[in-house]
Amino acid sequence: MNHFCREASQLMSDGYERELSPVERIRLRLHLWMCGACSNHGSNLGLLHRLFADMRKHADTHAPALSEQDRQKIRLAVHKQTQP
Amino acid sequence: MTDRENEAGRNVDHWLSEHGDYLYRYASFRLSDAEAARDMVQETLIAAWKARENFRGDSSARTWLVGIMKHKITDHVRKEIRTRNLSEAAESDPTSHWFNADGSWAEAPRAWADNPEELSENNQFREVLHDCIGKLPDNQRSVFSMRELAGEDSDTVCNEMDITPTNLHVMMHRARMALRRCLEMNWFGGAKQS
Numbered sequence: 012m013n014h015f016c017r018e019a020s021q022l023m024s025d026g027y028e029r030e031l032s033p034v035e036r037i038r039l040r041l042h043l044w045m046c047g048a049c050s051n052h053g054s055n056l057g058l059l060h061r062l063f064a065d066m067r068k069h070a071d072t073h074a075p076a077l078s079e080q081d082r083q084k085i086r087l088a089v090h091k092q093t094q095p
Numbered sequence: 096m097t098d099r100e101n102e103a104g105r106n107v108d109h110w111l112s113e114h115g116d117y118l119y120r121y122a123s124f125r126l127s128d129a130e131a132a133r134d135m136v137q138e139t140l141i142a143a144w145k146a147r148e149n150f151r152g153d154s155s156a157r158t159w160l161v162g163i164m165k166h167k168i169t170d171h172v173r174k175e176i177r178t179r180n181l182s183e184a185a186e187s188d189p190t191s192h193w194f195n196a197d198g199s200w201a202e203a204p205r206a207w208a209d210n211p212e213e214l215s216e217n218n219q220f221r222e223v224l225h226d227c228i229g230k231l232p233d234n235q236r237s238v239f240s241m242r243e244l245a246g247e248d249s250d251t252v253c254n255e256m257d258i259t260p261t262n263l264h265v266m267m268h269r270a271r272m273a274l275r276r277c278l279e280m281n282w283f284g285g286a287k288q289s
Binding site: 052 | 137267
């Protein structure tokens, strides 16, 4: 028997990138109804999606910043390029 | 030191201190690569200094610098995608590792118990997440970061990176598969079995 799991995983990812066709949606929904592993995969992707949305909302709180060492490196490199 | 050199130093130092972190964050969210992000800041400041005559002050210096950085990031990622796509063309589909020949899962994904709001505030989890994103191949890492960390829409990523929607979908699918697996191994390992 051929399983639909592999195609389903691609469709679930595609669902975040484009609108699925009605046929794709129905095939996926029927499959998820029967397949626990793909359901879990779908829920995990959903959790990741919500997580990233939440992280974007609070991006300022955990924003990466340049270290003093990075700044120094940049300053030296830029000065080397910009001073004749 | 001449007046011109003095002015150059003042501009660049001022840009770096006023906008350096902002630019670094902008690049980090799009590249998920600390070293590349620092290089982008550096290249942006050099390019900005060389083009300083073009800055008319009708936009803020930050907007102008971000405009320059966008081009730098686009060039960088396009190069990554070109290099990687060439080498990937010779490889088999990496997602085939996750599935048996009959299309079923080689290892069934498990249910994850956590909720995203709590996770996003968990420093240890964020570290694991960024490690997992960092392990993705260059092209997937950048495209994935642009979509999910920077929140760019699919059309924008395709246009800026000059890739087809199909190409984007394949990269995003591969990135999601690898990321989900990496997180299951390194974080959700103790989550309840389905």
